[in-house]
Structures are given as C-alpha cells and as structure tokens.
Amino acid sequence: MRTQVVIVGGGPSGLLLGQLLHRKGIETIILERKTREYVLGRIRAGILETGLVNMMREAGVAERMDKECFVHDGTCISYENEMFDINFQKLIGQNVVVYGQTEVTRDLYDARDAVGGQTIFEVEGVEIRDADTEAPYVTFTVDGSARRIDCDFVAGCDGFHGVSRKTIPDTVRKDYEKVFPFGWLGVLSETPPVHEELIYANSARGFALCSMRNENLSRYYVQCNVNDDIFEWTDEKFWDELKRRVPEAIAEKLVTGPSIEKSIAPLRSFVCEPMRWGRLFLCGDAAHIVPPTGAKGLNTAASDVHYLYEGLVHYYQDKDSHGIDTYSEKALARIWKAERFSWATTNMLHRFPDQSDFDLKMQRAEIESLHHNETAQKWFAQNYVGLPY
Ligand code: APR
Ligand code: PHB
Numbered sequence: 001m002r003t004q005v006v007i008v009g010g011g012p013s014g015l016l017l018g019q020l021l022h023r024k025g026i027e028t029i030i031l032e033r034k035t036r037e038y039v040l041g042r043i044r045a046g047i048l049e050t051g052l053v054n055m056m057r058e059a060g061v062a063e064r065m066d067k068e069c070f071v072h073d074g075t076c077i078s079y080e081n082e083m084f085d086i087n088f089q090k091l092i093g094q095n096v097v098v099y100g101q102t103e104v105t106r107d108l109y110d111a112r113d114a115v116g117g118q119t120i121f122e123v124e125g126v127e128i129r130d131a132d133t134e135a136p137y138v139t140f141t142v143d144g145s146a147r148r149i150d151c152d153f154v155a156g157c158d159g160f161h162g163v164s165r166k167t168i169p170d171t172v173r174k175d176y177e178k179v180f181p182f183g184w185l186g187v188l189s190e191t192p193p194v195h196e197e198l199i200y201a202n203s204a205r206g207f208a209l210c211s212m213r214n215e216n217l218s219r220y221y222v223q224c225n226v227n228d229d230i231f232e233w234t235d236e237k238f239w240d241e242l243k244r245r246v247p248e249a250i251a252e253k254l255v256t257g258p259s260i261e262k263s264i265a266p267l268r269s270f271v272c273e274p275m276r277w278g279r280l281f282l283c284g285d286a287a288h289i290v291p292p293t294g295a296k297g298l299n300t301a302a303s304d305v306h307y308l309y310e311g312l313v314h315y316y317q318d319k320d321s322h323g324i325d326t327y328s329e330k331a332l333a334r335i336w337k338a339e340r341f342s343w344a345t346t347n348m349l350h351r352f353p354d355q356s357d358f359d360l361k362m363q364r365a366e367i368e369s370l371h372h373n374e375t376a377q378k379w380f381a382q383n384y385v386g387l388p389y
Helices: 012-023 036-041 050-058 063-068 088-092 101-114 235-245 248-253 297-318 327-349 357-372 374-385
Strands: 005-008 028-031 070-072 074-079 082-087 096-098 118-120 124-129 137-142 145-150 153-156 174-189 199-202 208-214 217-224 259-273 280-282
Touching: 005 012, 012 028, 012 050, 012 101, 012 297, 036 101, 050 297, 063 101, 074 088, 074 357, 082 088, 082 357, 082 374, 088 374, 096 208, 174 235, 199 327, 208 235, 217 235, 235 248, 235 259, 259 327, 297 327, 327 357, 327 374, 357 374
Parallel strands: 005 028, 005 153, 028 118, 074 199, 153 280
Antiparallel strands: 070 096, 074 082, 124 137, 137 145, 174 217, 174 259, 199 208, 208 217
C-alpha cells in the first residue's frame, strides 16, 4: 500500500491529525493496535483549551461538543475549609470547555467514518522503517498477514507505550522524567456534580478533585498510594475520604452513588527530545506525559497536532518545509511550559511523603498568594485556558 502520511495510533491525537489533513486533501492511513471499542472504553480527562476547541471546529467535529459541553469561566481551589474561585473570564477574558476526552475520540471516529478515512484496527508488530531516508515505510501484521505501507511521513501518535518514540535512536534521543510519589484514584459516578465549577482541593489528608462530564455524570479523584489495592478502596471508603478533603459546605452537598468506573493512575512528568527524526514526527503521549493536575494531557497533544498539521500542509501545498523543520522546536517550547504548569500545580496541591513543616508552610503561602494576588491568578488562568500556539 502507499499513502502520504501513516499515522501510528488511533487515539485523539492521531484521529485529529487525520481529520485535519483529510480536509486539506492529504491522505492518511491510521494503524491502531486495539479495537475501536477498547479505545473508546478508556476513561480520560475532559478539559479542553481554546486551541483544541478551535481545531475541533476546523476539523468539522464540533457539533456534538457545542451541544453537550459545559463552558466554565473559572475553576475553584480549596485548602482545608477555605475555597476561592479563579475567574478566567474576569482575569483574561477566556474560558475552558468541559467535554470528556472519550466523547472527543468518539466524535473523531464518527467523522473519520463519514469521510471514508482508512483505519486498520488490531494491527500487530508495527515497525517504522527508513524514517531517516526520503522513503520511509511501515510494516505490520493484521489478521495474521504481513503488510507494508510506503509513505512520505510517519506520525507517531501511539502514546507512551507505543513503538514510535523507541524508533528514534538512543544516540539522538534524550528523555526527561519525574515520577511523583503518589497516584490518583479516579471514580466515575452517575450523580450530579457537587459544584458548578471544578474544585481542586489541597488538604492535610492529600489532594482531591471534583470534576464532571454532564448533569448526571461526575468524575472525582483522591490522591492515593500508587500501589494501593483498588479492591480495598470500596465506594464507601472513597466517598468518606473525598468528604474529608473538601470544605465542609461542599461535603454536605456531595451526592454519592455507586462507582461505574474506578482506577488508579500514576503521576509522572515525561518529555522526549527531539520530537522529530527524519520523516518521523512524534505527537502527544508518544513524546510527553504530564501529571493530570493541570488538565494538559489532551491539550498538549492537540498543540502538537496543530504544529504538525500546519507544517505538513505547507510542505504539500507550498513545497515549503520550514514548518516541519521547526516542528520539534515549536512543539517542545509550548510543552515545557505546560510541563512546568502541571508540575507547579501538582507541587502546590498534593501532600508529599517527605514534606517538612517548612515545606508545608511554603505550600500554604503559595496557595494564599494565589488566593489574594491578581497577578498570580492571571498566570494561573493564562496557563489553565492554554497558552497561545
Ligand atoms: N501500534 C498501533 N497502535 C498503537 C501502538 C502500536 N504499536 N501502541 C499504541 N497504540 C495506540 C493505542 O492503543 C492508543 O489507542 O495508540 C493510541 C495512543 O493514544 P493515546 O494514548 O490516547 O495518546 P494520544 O492520542 O497522544 O492522546 C493523548 O491521551 O492519555 C491521554 O492524557 C493523555 O489526554 C492525553 C491523550
Ligand atoms: C477530569 O475531568 O477527569 C479532569 C479534569 C481536570 C483535571 C484532571 C482530570 O485536571
């Protein structure tokens, strides 16, 4: 087979890139290791920056999002019994969209079907060959038969555990990593959200987050030990712990119910440099991971897609390779700022095993300055809604 761009990975970044390129008449084939149902079964975050919302529009997949999403002008932070609102609208005239990543991925799959985009599911043994030549190709097997796709470029959108990053030789690649000494236990419940905005809670018992998907679907998280046994976290224990970490007024109005999904996720920061090697370009989790505290996972994947999409369009339409030649540099410049915001908010809102009394005082002082200092709130708002592309 032959195509212009092989996209390895049928997650949100691969699908969004595929849809945008299709609308510019650039052909793609997406290779996905799992089934569509499996990909859509993964529960992920749901805060969309303005940049991603605009790209959903440009890709022609914004209709359901516009109908079903929440638009939030701000977010709340609590510490012990105190709670304050950071109003993005007042501070910088912007807002964020609350719409589940699962829904984004579903809309992108439906859009790809609608345009007859080729997606090959359940592929195995994907190998990216000759990416450092003018004629890369990808080999894989599906239904037991060996296949090969010749192409101009390969977009590695296959997540943290994919093959793309590992295709870049160690001699060329440098990985930066920080693993946090805790995880997040997340619960999805068919209950009304406890508050009209998200609440990021710092408490003596650790971090908690109150988030949502729709009027009757809520998402909550508590900081936990990453090795905790999920079966020891009964729903009752979860709700009890959550109530102890949010202000009393919030705990009183919290509607609890059976969890329909419950999982523990580790927290890490990770960046791979460079994000390009010859004709191979990394996008999203294949190149970088953020702790979820800053809601930057999907949004940094989206900014990568923005830069690569622009670069490829200029390459094919104007025979101008400046965009693809500066892709890695441009994408990384924005990613490192998102990494810093995610690292800073994680440090400000979680309890660390080795935290001294002095450290706790520093954390408290940082939260109080965010509470009472407009400049600090503006910085938070600019980063939370998303820095310009
Ligand atoms: N061959 C083909 N497909 C693969 C391979 C492989 N070797 N390895 C992984 N994949 C697929 C996975 O099954 C997954 O569907 O690549 C896809 C990668 O999707 P994501 O992990 O969702 O990564 P990305 O599209 O970059 O989205 C980033 O996902 O994890 C969240 O917080 C993260 O929100 C961010 C978003
Ligand atoms: C979520 O809704 O799952 C969510 C929201 C904000 C975050 C992380 C997760 O920072």
